[in-house]
Amino acid sequence: MMNQIPRISISLLIIGVLLVTSSLLSGCGPAEEPVKEAKKAPPKKSQPVVKLMTIDELMEEMQIDDRVYVPEEDAPVTNQGRRGVLTFFDSWATGDHETVLSMLGPADAAELQSMVDEGQWASATGDRIDAVYVTTGSSAQGGRCVLAIYEVGQLSQPQLWNYREQGDGMLFESVATPPAMMGRLTGDDLISAWWDVLAKEKLAWDQPDANLNDLIIDDDSQSLASGGGSKKRSPGGGGSKKRTPGGR
Numbered sequence: 001m002m003n004q005i006p007r008i009s010i011s012l013l014i015i016g017v018l019l020v021t022s023s024l025l026s027g028c029g030p031a032e033e034p035v036k037e038a039k040k041a042p043p044k045k046s047q048p049v050v051k052l053m054t055i056d057e058l059m060e061e062m063q064i065d066d067r068v069y070v071p072e073e074d075a076p077v078t079n080q081g082r083r084g085v086l087t088f089f090d091s092w093a094t095g096d097h098e099t100v101l102s103m104l105g106p107a108d109a110a111e112l113q114s115m116v117d118e119g120q121w122a123s124a125t126g127d128r129i130d131a132v133y134v135t136t137g138s139s140a141q142g143g144r145c146v147l148a149i150y151e152v153g154q155l156s157q158p159q160l161w162n163y164r165e166q167g168d169g170m171l172f173e174s175v176a177t178p179p180a181m182m183g184r185l186t187g188d189d190l191i192s193a194w195w196d197v198l199a200k201e202k203l204a205w206d207q208p209d210a211n212l213n214d215l216i217i218d219d220d221s222q223s224l225a226s227g228g229g230s231k232k233r234s235p236g237g238g239g240s241k242k243r244t245p246g247g248r
Contacts, residue, residue, distance in 0.1 A: 062090075076136050080168070087170075097112065100112060159177060
């Protein structure tokens with residue numbers, strides 16, 4: 001009996017150790033990783049508001065010739081557009097054909113180069129121009145256009161241009177100018193009137209000559225109907241060459 005007591009004690013001790021060990025093991029499972037908070041995306045920086053410069057401010061900054069008139073309410077709605085329009089027509093007033101050439105499409109550039117080579121540019125621009133009145137609006141295709149009325153002595157010569165911003169600059173493309181156009185522009189919106197005249201002219205061009213006598217288009221008491229021959233009328237009264245300031 002005396003030998004059993006230590007055995008019982010040892011057995012109890014072993015059981016106690018096992019229980020403690022089991023308890024410890026049950027509490028040593030994989031620790032739960034702390035939940036990481038989702039990183040908040042940094043707030044997007046708002047684009048800085050670009051101040052639209054007034055025409056007067058740009059005229060002074062760019063040293064635009066004071067013969068160029070662009071009313072604030074009729075000016076392009078972007079700084080790039082305003083700079084482009086001022087640069088383009090200032091170059092007409094000062095006779096800077098190189099700047100004008102750099103802002104024209106291929107067809108107009110080729111025609112202008114011919115004018116320069118023949119001496120027509122020098123005789124129709126620069127000091128010959130007394131004033132250039134400029135207004136912008138919408139084209140028939142929904143783009144942007146600008147109407148310039150060149151005052152040369154007693155003559156007012158209008159020219160309409162489509163334009164668009166291209167890179168950091170501007171591209172201008174001339175619009176057809178029917179004969180006696182200045183006298184045919186009426187109303188408060190001369191740009192819309194220009195497109196209306198072209199639309200009426202197109203009706204005449206599209207008609208066979210046999211039907212022209214029946215096509216009467218009233219435009220300042222002028223009839224666009226004409227007869228004789230089978231050749232259809234072309235824009236500008238039979239020529240593709242566009243008119244330029246000074247009637248050249």
